Amino acid sequence: MATPTGDGLADATGVATHAEGAAPGMPQLNFDHWGNQVFWLLITLVVIYLILSRVALPRISAVLAERTGTITNDIAAAEDLKQKAVEAEAAYDKALADARVEAGKIVADTKAEIQADLDAATAKADAEIAAKAAEGEKAIAEIRANALESIEAVAKDTAAAIVSGLGFSAEAKTVDQAVADRMKG
Amino acid sequence: MATETAAAHGEEGGLVFHPMDQFIVKPLFGGTEVHWYTITNVTLWMALAVVAIFALMVLATSRRATIPSRGQSIAELAYGFIYKMVEDVAGKDAVGFFPYVMTLFMFIVFANFLGLIPMSFTTTSHFAVTIVLALCVFLTVTIYGLAKHGTKFLGLFWVTSAPLPLRPILAVIELISYFVRPVSHSIRLAGNVMAGHAVIKVFAGFAAIAVVSPVSILAITAMYGLEVLVAFIQAYVFTILTCVYLKDALHPSH
Numbered sequence: 001m002a003t004p005t006g007d008g009l010a011d012a013t014g015v016a017t018h019a020e021g022a023a024p025g026m027p028q029l030n031f032d033h034w035g036n037q038v039f040w041l042l043i044t045l046v047v048i049y050l051i052l053s054r055v056a057l058p059r060i061s062a063v064l065a066e067r068t069g070t071i072t073n074d075i076a077a078a079e080d081l082k083q084k085a086v087e088a089e090a091a092y093d094k095a096l097a098d099a100r101v102e103a104g105k106i107v108a109d110t111k112a113e114i115q116a117d118l119d120a121a122t123a124k125a126d127a128e129i130a131a132k133a134a135e136g137e138k139a140i141a142e143i144r145a146n147a148l149e150s151i152e153a154v155a156k157d158t159a160a161a162i163v164s165g166l167g168f169s170a171e172a173k174t175v176d177q178a179v180a181d182r183m184k185g
Numbered sequence: 186m187a188t189e190t191a192a193a194h195g196e197e198g199g200l201v202f203h204p205m206d207q208f209i210v211k212p213l214f215g216g217t218e219v220h221w222y223t224i225t226n227v228t229l230w231m232a233l234a235v236v237a238i239f240a241l242m243v244l245a246t247s248r249r250a251t252i253p254s255r256g257q258s259i260a261e262l263a264y265g266f267i268y269k270m271v272e273d274v275a276g277k278d279a280v281g282f283f284p285y286v287m288t289l290f291m292f293i294v295f296a297n298f299l300g301l302i303p304m305s306f307t308t309t310s311h312f313a314v315t316i317v318l319a320l321c322v323f324l325t326v327t328i329y330g331l332a333k334h335g336t337k338f339l340g341l342f343w344v345t346s347a348p349l350p351l352r353p354i355l356a357v358i359e360l361i362s363y364f365v366r367p368v369s370h371s372i373r374l375a376g377n378v379m380a381g382h383a384v385i386k387v388f389a390g391f392a393a394i395a396v397v398s399p400v401s402i403l404a405i406t407a408m409y410g411l412e413v414l415v416a417f418i419q420a421y422v423f424t425i426l427t428c429v430y431l432k433d434a435l436h437p438s439h
Contacts, residue, residue: 027208028312035221037313044231053284056242060264
């Protein structure tokens with residue numbers, strides 16, 4: 001960096017002295033104007049420094065600090081609200097679980113009740129059915145007995161009639177015996 | 186630069202090139218004499234820089250809004266940018282220099298951008314201006330370093346991490362590089378700004394030829410875009426170098 005700039009300066013100064021009087025070769029090297037530029041530059045820098053250090057920078061710094069504070073507060077508040085939301089969720093979950101347990105209990109109770117009713121009704125019905133069946137069986141037995149007796153009587157009468165019809169006479173006792181034997185056989 | 190101009194004068198004949206005329210210091214209210222107190226175009230454009238800085242940093246922030254307006258946002262951005270730079274590069278104990286560094290940055294950046302307005306005068310293209318800026322930094326660093334650390338500040342030139350026989354040689358090199366700092370610091374800024382503006386003027390001179398003028402206008406547009414970059418980058422480079430030098434004053438040991 002050092003050598004090229006050094007060369008440039010030497011070269012430029014040569015040009016400047018050469019161009020003195022005629023068209024200004026490089027206005028940057030017209031040293032007559034340096035005092036003017038330096039004077040106004042120093043004033044400018046002081047003014048800018050005063051504007052910045054007295055007004056602008058403290059103000060911006062305050063704004064930034066305030067914003068950081070606001071953001072921190074807001075984040076804290078958000079954290080708080082989040083905590084509350086978590087608590088609310090836990091309460092909700094607990095209520096839900098309780099309700100579920102309660103519902104389960106009710107279901108079980110109802111089921112047991114219904115079962116008991118059902119059992120009682122079933123037993124009653126069974127008993128009735130049994131009674132009815134017994135009655136029916138008795139009736140059937142009676143009917144069967146009656147039927148057998150009737151058949152025997154008809155058979156005896158028929159047998160007696162057939163025997164007499166053939167011109168034989170038979171003792172009622174013998175006919176009875178024969179019919180009874182056949183019916184057994 | 187000047188020799189090139191002379192060559193251009195010779196070759197083109199009919200074309201008129203005055204790329205350096207834009208840098209001439211002129212009295213604003215008549216007369217030809219420029220005394221140190223004369224109100225010149227330098228005064229005008231420096232004053233405009235002050236006005237622009239005042240508008241951005243004071244007027245735009247006057248509402249002190251928690252939710253900033255556009256102007257306030259830019260002012261805060263500039264504040265944060267330079268504050269962070271001072272803190273990161275020069276160290277936490279350098280924040281006392283923050284208003285000073287901010288002053289330099291704001292002046293250079295506004296002077297550079299005002300200089301991009303057509304027909305304007307670019308104050309930072311003058312070595313007189315940049316050398317004063319660089320000398321301010323150099324003197325601040327040297328005086329503050331010596332006042333704070335005394336002879337320890339000279340440890341900056343005595344590289345204890347190097348082998349003993351090499352140290353005197355390194356000390357000479359370090360000393361030279363230290364005193365070349367204000368030169369490179371100032372010439373870099375003025376040179377960049379001046380070269381870009383002069384090149385744009387040269388291209389503008391070629392626009393007088395009808396055939397070449399579209400190319401010339403394209404070239405001017407491209408150069409202008411580059412100059413917008415340069416205007417900011419050079420202000421940034423000047424400021425960050427200031428911070429680097431301040432770091433030397435605050436922490437002279439390597």
